[in-house]
Amino acid sequence: MKTAIILLVLSAISFLPLAISGGLPPLIRLPTKADVPDNAILDTAGNPVVAGAKYYAIPALIGVEGGISVANPDTGNPSACPTDVVINVTLAGHQPPAVGLPLTFYPLKREAEASRSAAATDDDVIISQYPLNVAFDSPDPSDPCAKENVWKLNDETAIVTGGVIGVVKGDLGNWFRIQKNFNGKGYLFNWWPSLCLYCRIGYWHIGTVGGGYQLGINYRDESLYAFEFVKAG
Template sequence: MSMKLIGSLSLVVWSLFMATSCWAQDFPPVLDLEGNPLVSGATYHVVPPAFDISSGLTLVGRNGSCPFYVSQVIETRGQPAPTVPAIPVTFTPRVATDGNIIRETRDFTAQFDGASTCVQSTSWRVGEQDPETGRRYVVVGPVPSSDSTLGYFNIVQNDGQYNIQWCPNCLTGVCPKPRCGSVDFVEEDGKRLMVLDGPAYSFAFIRVSN
């Protein structure tokens, strides 16, 4: 192999290394409470930063029928343990270039690590809109074929706190502008249902397994 060809190959490798390094700096990894990156295949409890007051996420019914809604378990000191336990969540990057790392502002799918009595997927997606408040609920189940981006969420950092939002990235260059919304919760009949379009709620992540 000639020195010229070796030099060309070295330049290509170096360019790819620099491009990857710059890309990684642009999209830092989301960190769990132990300071480790969130990885695909592991399970996490998604909790408020003050997780000793409120606990993780779970599935609940809203109107007595499917689909199930994403909800926050309320756990208060001195009170009996909640009857609905928290369920860990698995995150999966949307695109292969993210590897197995969940990165800030990059899309992922979220799925509960458990089965639903509705006999359907436990993957998160944007669901119905409340006709009075205009806020959208986050439910689980298959994404309607008419809009495959309804199941893609991402995490942003504001003032050192992580917020989850629905604001899918455009991968084709020709995409309708999404109606982005930050995750928050609303109280309904003693339940805390996950919704979009309100103040941004802060989250932390506790690794459970893998």
């Protein structure tokens, strides 16, 4: 009896390689996070830029450090809140290095036109050429200047703060878009005078204007400034 049991076990073991090689189903690929859209804006780590998170927009130039910040306009009132949106840059290795302020992006809602009155949810991936509001993130919400943190175009088509998040009827100066740099690495900011996603209406790239570092519409595509996005800690 004992001999019969041993022979039965050995017989079962001898069939194991055959069962493993041909009898089991193929490996199943476990579900992962949704694929990133081809037109998603990516940060320097290769992750999609998302609404509601904080990012530094740094120069997409080798050997240049810095970021986007705000400066006081030349009004003769040094106590006024800084409103001019500028790019601060220094050559790499210079001390102190130029720094910028974190930015947050609020894309236009994708629901029906009647409900487009606020920003989208934090999980929304920022995609190329989609309308969005841009705002500086303030480390001190009690600062009275912290409320003046949303980008807009002024009458001279320079970018300043003082805009609003969401749709304001008849006011397109608060809305910008991001696209991949067509002439190198990084991304460009655009201003597009329409919230229509499919309308073929001309748009303008954002660059430096006025012979300095203020950002604004660059009608001749001169002095364009490309940026990369670094997730703020």
